[in-house]
Amino acid sequence: MIANGSTTVAAHIEQSVGERIISGALQPGAPLRQDHVAREFNSSHVPVREAFRRLEAHHLVVAEPRRGVRVAPLDTKSVKEIAEMRAALEVVALRNSAPKLTSAHLARIELALIEGDNAQTIEEFEKANRAFHQALVAPCGMPRLLANLDGLQLANSRLVFAMARSAGWRPRSNQDHRLIVQALRTRNVDQACNLLARHIQTIERLALPA
Structure with missing residues (x-):
């Protein structure tokens, strides 16, 4: 030790x-x-x-x-692996988190959403994006899963910065995040999980060369 x-x-x-x-x-x-x-x-x-x-x-x-x-590399194989692991594990975490979400949890999720919408730099956006995804799954009560997701989220942050360097970045609203929050507020867990998986897979498609 x-x-x-x-x-x-x-x-x-x-x-x-x-x-x-x-x-x-x-x-x-x-x-x-x-x-x-x-x-x-x-x-x-x-x-x-x-x-x-x-x-x-x-x-x-x-x-x-x-x-x-x-x-670690950021080649096609690595990007796909990160996205597929995140999509699978984060959805599991959200399914276990959603029934435990209180009004306070939802307020933290929405605060991260607003901070992402108001971000003026890629650094501000990345910080808010990470906070949003962490807040989604925080109540799941599965510490080992959350530890794995923290690592995958850091790997995802590399993709965010790499895409910003190659394609530029401008402030914009994250409609995917907004739709996930709406589904959670109406207690439509299946829809929220499907939206989350699609959102993560979209990041993979944007990061991979055509």
């Missing part, structure tokens, strides 16, 4: 390196050397290895025999 101090350092390294990967500052395939990262953060190799393990669990890096740790 890693000592508390090392765990704190590992979390700091994970957050810092993860943000660079998500924003695109670290490109797909870029190598991540333990010694270089340890030197940058003035740490031993133990928290660096832990940070790499966490980043791998979030689908942001891959560890390959004889090649070490690299930034």
Whole structure:
């Protein structure tokens, strides 16, 4: 078990390196050397290895025999895998979350929707988008599932930034999110789940080359 101090350092390294990967500052395939990262953060190799393990669990890096740790690819296969996993797991989470949604939960979901609509930068939009999807499933009461979804959502955030870099981004209303909220307010769980799955699959289609 890693000592508390090392765990704190590992979390700091994970957050810092993860943000660079998500924003695109670290490109797909870029190598991540333990010694270089340890030197940058003035740490031993133990928290660096832990940070790499966490980043791998979030689908942001891959560890390959004889090649070490690299930034995870954003190729067609990876994009499809992320989208299919999210569509399956997030729908399961929503089915378990929807019956437990209170007026307070719905207010948080709608706040994230409004913040996404009002976003003026891709960074503001991505933060609101992540908050919306997390709020949808938060009451499901399935911590292992939620942990997996957090990692997949971070991987999805990479797609959002990558699409913004390649195709540009402009402020706009997210009609998919609005329709999901409407279905939840009328307690139409099947419709909300179908809309959510379609929404996630739309992200996949937009991210993949024609």
